[in-house]
Structures are given as structure tokens and as C-alpha cells.
Amino acid sequence: MLEDYLDLNRRYLGLTNCFIFNEKKVELDIVPKQLFNSAISELYKQAYKKSDLRFKRSSLEEICPALIFNEENIIKGINRDLGSNVNNIKAAYNEVDRLRYERFNKLIDSKFTDEKLLALLYKFELRSDDEICRMVTENADVPTIFEYILGIIWYKISEKKGKILDYFKLSLDANLLPVTHAGGGEADIVYEYDSTSNYPEHNLLLEATLADSTNQRRMEMEPVSRHLGNHLLRTNNINTYCVFVTTFLHINVIGDFRGRKNLIYCDPQNPDKWITGMKIIPLSTEDLKNIIEYNITYSYLYQYFADAHKSNEFHPQKWYDNCIKIKNAQIIKANSRMSMVAEKKPPKYR
Incomplete structure (x- = not known):
């Protein structure tokens, strides 16, 4: 039975x-x-006793007095x-x-290798939902799984530094697999970085979506900038920025994010409190695949994104193609020339 x-x-x-x-x-x-x-002996005694509590909403202590924390x-x-x-x-x-992170790292090493992550990104692009659920979990919808996989990828990009399980704005089950999607009002993932020789102390807001075409403009343009704007107003850390990841980059979504560089964002409750300019970097899943394939780490990406934000190019497609698109990055072009001489896995870039 x-x-x-x-x-x-x-x-x-x-x-x-x-x-x-x-x-x-x-x-x-x-x-x-x-x-x-601590309560097992008492629970054994009660196991076969008649109880009316089955039909009532009862606390653990009411069910068994020994079940007290x-x-x-x-x-x-x-x-x-x-x-x-x-x-x-x-x-x-x-x-x-500590043990939870130990389990999570083992889960990543066994279930979410680079090869499996690349395969999953490809399946997200095709929207092979049944296959995605089979590979990850049947207990979450595909947008939630996409957010979870993005978090794992970024954790690996960050060389497994940081408390990613705390940064997730989604709930995980006891096996550390996703269950529910992040609620509104905050970015999907808020990654916290301490100061290093490669970047200052800052937070990175990661926003993930599978919405495409017109739906992406309607669903993402306002929330993404609002999440970042409110976060900047709250923390006053001008180094904090956002990375927006999707399977399809809408040209006008890129344009809106690029335009935020020169716009003022005000506190809706206090117009006298405001910030000037926001850095929002749009990435496609193809970019993520290149980051994984070339083993590029966040220590390199931080400055790469900073340079893209500082550029004077404002046409959205040209800005993305020439300043952001990972495939066109000098680091990959240089490595491609190296690969023609010696066929080996690209070295880790920092």
C-alpha cells in the first residue's frame, strides 16, 4: 500500500x-x-491511543507534551x-x-555539473519544461527552477563564495531543491560581496525571467528598475547594481535599462530623496553558457560590467553587442586564438 x-x-x-x-x-x-x-518514548506510548485531536487544529505540545522545543x-x-x-x-x-552548505556543495558537484547546467540552459531556451522538471525537481514550476539554476551558476561564478542559500528569495525543501518562487517587492536573488582587490563591497541584484517579446516589456521593465532603485535608496551603496538574465533579450527592454544610467529615481514616499543613474546589465542564457564554457569568474565580470556601463554607446543593440555580449569579450577572443594553437579547456579567468 x-x-x-x-x-x-x-x-x-x-x-x-x-x-x-x-x-x-x-x-x-x-x-x-x-x-x-527527545520525545520518542512518549510518542511510542501514545501511538495506539485514541485521540480526538486528529480532527482539530492542534499544536505539537497539545499532541504530545514532550514535543516542546x-x-x-x-x-x-x-x-x-x-x-x-x-x-x-x-x-x-x-x-x-555549515553542514547545510556542505550538502549543497555536494549536490552541485553531483547534480549540477557545468555540463548539466549547459544542458539545462539549452532546455530553458527551448522551453522543454517536462525535461527541466525531470532533471531538477517535480515540486517547482519552471520559472522557479530557472531562478534556482541562475543562483547556482552565479554561486559557481563567484567561486562558491557567499551564502547563496540566504541570498535566494525562494523556498527550498529539505533536499535543498526549489519549491516556490520569490514574492514581489525584491529582486529574485540579492548576492552580497565583501570588498576585495577586484571590487568594492556591494550587492548584486539578480533578476531572472523566461518572459519573451511583449510580455517581457510589460512584466520586467518596471519591476527590475524599481527593485534596484529601492535597494539603492535603502542601502546608499552606489556600487550596487543589477544583472537581468533571460532566454530572450527584447531590444526595448535593453534600451530601457540602458537609459536608466541617466535617469533620476525618487523615493515615492519622499521626493526629496533620490538617486541618479542605475546600472542594469542585460544578459542572455547564451552569455551564461559562454561564461560557464570559458570558466570566467566574477572577479573578471565585475570590471567587465563596469566598463560596459561607463561606455558612451547608448543604442541598445550596439551597446549589448559591443560592450556586454560575452562571446564578443576580449577575454574569449584571446582564448579562441589560444585554442587554435592548443586544444584544451580554457583556463579560469579572474
């Missing part, structure tokens, strides 16, 4: 964000495991299972977070 409803049961359990599915094994995630471990028990359980030596709940969650 359970096998007949295997997929349905898996989906229901997955909604709790408490269970990890590893091949044929199902196990509780770290913190839920400690919560239920006890910080001391959680900390002890985590130390026991992980061999750690934390002494407060914040440190315990930091340890859980």
Missing part, C-alpha cells in the same frame, strides 16, 4: 521541510531529528550526532548551517 502511494507520500513529507530523501533512505533533518528523539536537548543531540562541542543554540544553528 505504501509503495502504491510512494510519490504522493514523498510529496507530503517533503512539504514539512523536515525530511531528507537520499536514494531509498528517508531520514529527518538534523534539528527535527533532535526534537523527535528544548534548546538544551537540541544542543546535546547535535553535539552527539555531529561530534561537535557547541554550547548555545546560535552556535548549534551555525553548525547546522
Whole structure:
């Protein structure tokens, strides 16, 4: 009976964000495991007792008094299972977070190799939705998956620096796969960068869409600039900018983003508070594929995008073709000449 409803049961359990599915094994995630471990003996006693709570909306404590979140028990359980030596709940969650990123990096290395990411980008361009879901997850729609894949690509471009799981504005299940799309009012992904020798401290707003033609103009032109404008007004960091990624770049969407360089954006609640100019860089999935194929890192891209923004070209197509399009970048042209001499994978550019 359970096998007949295997997929349905898996989906229901997955909604709790408490269970990890590893091949044929199902196990509780770290913190839920400690919560239920501390109450397991009492739960066994109640397992076959009649209860009217099944038909009521009840708290965990009402269902079983032992199901109380006890910080001391959680900390002890985590130390026991992980061999750690934390002494407060914040440190315990930091340890859980460390393991979460460890799992996520393993997931990327196994499920989202460069080859698979390239294949997925191609399928996004074709809108092979069934194949995309089969390759990633059946529990999210394709626009949400596109946002998730963009985040993974940018995490790899950033050499796995930064807390991408925190930067995502979407919910993930216990297996760290996407579930729901980001809500309105904020960019899809806000990537935070500390200052380095290659760039200053700043945030990068990543906006992803699969909308094409007229729909792209209607759906993306206003929200993208609004998200960036409000973010700049809120943070006052003039180095923050936006990268807009899509399978199809509409010429007038490029033109609108380019024109933002010379426009004022005001706080709608306070017209006396405003910023001048916004940097919005449009990229296609073809650009992403070239970035992956040539192993280009963010340390190079930051200055590349900065130079594109500073250019004096304002015709949208010429600006994109000559200043942004990755295939036309000098770094790729130089490497193409090298490849004619020696056939080998392009080196990592920083």
C-alpha cells in the first residue's frame, strides 16, 4: 500500500521541510531529528491511543507534551550526532548551517555539473519544461527552477563564495531543491560581496525571467528598475547594481535599462530623496553558457560590467553587442586564438 502511494507520500513529507530523501533512505533533518528523539518514548506510548485531536487544529505540545522545543536537548543531540562541542543554540544553528552548505556543495558537484547546467540552459531556451522538471525537481514550476539554476551558476561564478542559500528569495525543501518562487517587492536573488582587490563591497541584484517579446516589456521593465532603485535608496551603496538574465533579450527592454544610467529615481514616499543613474546589465542564457564554457569568474565580470556601463554607446543593440555580449569579450577572443594553437579547456579567468 505504501509503495502504491510512494510519490504522493514523498510529496507530503517533503512539504514539512523536515525530511531528507537520499536514494531509498528517508531520514529527518538534523534539528527535527533532535526534537523527535527527545520525545520518542512518549510518542511510542501514545501511538495506539485514541485521540480526538486528529480532527482539530492542534499544536505539537497539545499532541504530545514532550514535543516542546528544548534548546538544551537540541544542543546535546547535535553535539552527539555531529561530534561537535557547541554550547548555545546560535552556535548549534551555525553548525547546522555549515553542514547545510556542505550538502549543497555536494549536490552541485553531483547534480549540477557545468555540463548539466549547459544542458539545462539549452532546455530553458527551448522551453522543454517536462525535461527541466525531470532533471531538477517535480515540486517547482519552471520559472522557479530557472531562478534556482541562475543562483547556482552565479554561486559557481563567484567561486562558491557567499551564502547563496540566504541570498535566494525562494523556498527550498529539505533536499535543498526549489519549491516556490520569490514574492514581489525584491529582486529574485540579492548576492552580497565583501570588498576585495577586484571590487568594492556591494550587492548584486539578480533578476531572472523566461518572459519573451511583449510580455517581457510589460512584466520586467518596471519591476527590475524599481527593485534596484529601492535597494539603492535603502542601502546608499552606489556600487550596487543589477544583472537581468533571460532566454530572450527584447531590444526595448535593453534600451530601457540602458537609459536608466541617466535617469533620476525618487523615493515615492519622499521626493526629496533620490538617486541618479542605475546600472542594469542585460544578459542572455547564451552569455551564461559562454561564461560557464570559458570558466570566467566574477572577479573578471565585475570590471567587465563596469566598463560596459561607463561606455558612451547608448543604442541598445550596439551597446549589448559591443560592450556586454560575452562571446564578443576580449577575454574569449584571446582564448579562441589560444585554442587554435592548443586544444584544451580554457583556463579560469579572474
